[in-house]
Amino acid sequence: MAGHSKWHNIMHRKGRQDAKRGKAFTKAAKEIIIAAKDGGGDIETNARLRAAVQAAKSVNLPKDKIENAIKKGTGELDGGEMFEVMYEGYGPGGVALLVDAATDNKNRTVAEIRHILSRNNGNMGEAGCVAWMFEKKGTLYFDKETYSEEQVMEVGLEAGADDIRDDDDAWEVRTAPEDFSDVQAGFETAGMNPTSAEVSMLAQNNIDLDTAQGVKLIKLLELLEDHDDVQKVHHNANVPDEAFEEYAG
Incomplete structure (x- = not known):
């Protein structure tokens, strides 16, 4: 999507307006449970x-909830029965969609995701239908008003980043997934705070949408991300500024 930071800012502003703090807590706790289940409960040796x-x-998840989520993942507490799943499909204008989810009931979740897609100009696809269009990368975004390109480039390249790009009002830093934690730590040591940082699936080639298609896609993405089991949605669309403005207005 053209303008990651624009999308990030609009969705988070709407998130505050819609009082979605509880959902953010739930999603954060689920990711901790899965990460601990997958690689153990020691943050020093488990990068994820x-x-x-x-x-x-x-997102200000309380310390005790973080600790409990780790214990659920390692089996020290009940409630850690969580499965990581990915759904593939298409959105308005033929946009490719990857939906990352964490659930304790796969049948329920796939039915609900299929319903959201079918009711909002999308459809579920077969496994493998669009995943090949994406590449797993670590990404960090830094506000241009706070940091210069030289600052971001100096720290990022020293820490092991692959690439630094101009993304509207932010600098985008890309890393190999295995280097993400080291690069993030490098910026932390330098006292530089990203507006967002995550390992994500990035589209290798994007498609352009018109304003009407863009508005439909933004609505669909918000509905998907509002689902309790959905952790992240990836797509390969360039959405025009007019679509953001129309949707936000």
Whole structure:
């Protein structure tokens, strides 16, 4: 999507207006449970857990809830029966969609995601139908008004980043997934705070949407991300500014 930071800012502003704090807590806790289940409860040796805990802190998940989520993932507490699933499909204008979800009931979740897609100009696809269009990368975004390109480039390249790009009002730093934690730590040591930081699936080639298609896609993405089991939605669309303005207005 053209303008990650624009999308990020609009969705988070709407999130505050819609009082979605509880959903953010739920999603953060689920990611911690899965990360701990997958790689153990030590944040020093489990890079995914370390990133999940940092993300949870960024949405102000209380310390005791973070600790309990880790214990659920390692089996020290009940409630850690969580499955990581990915759904593939298409949205308005033929946009490719990858939906990351964490659920304790796969049948319920797939039925609900299929329903959201079918009612909002999308449809569920077969496994593998669009995943090949994406590449797993770590991404960090830094506000241009706070940091210069030289600052971001100096720290990022020293820490092991692959690439630094101009993304509207933010600098985008890309890393290999295995280097994400080291690069994030490098910026933390330098006292530089990203507006967002995550390991994500990035489209290798994007398609352009018109304003009407863009508005439909934004609505669909918000409905998907509002679902309790959905952790993240990835797509390959360039959405025109007019669509953001029409949707936000």
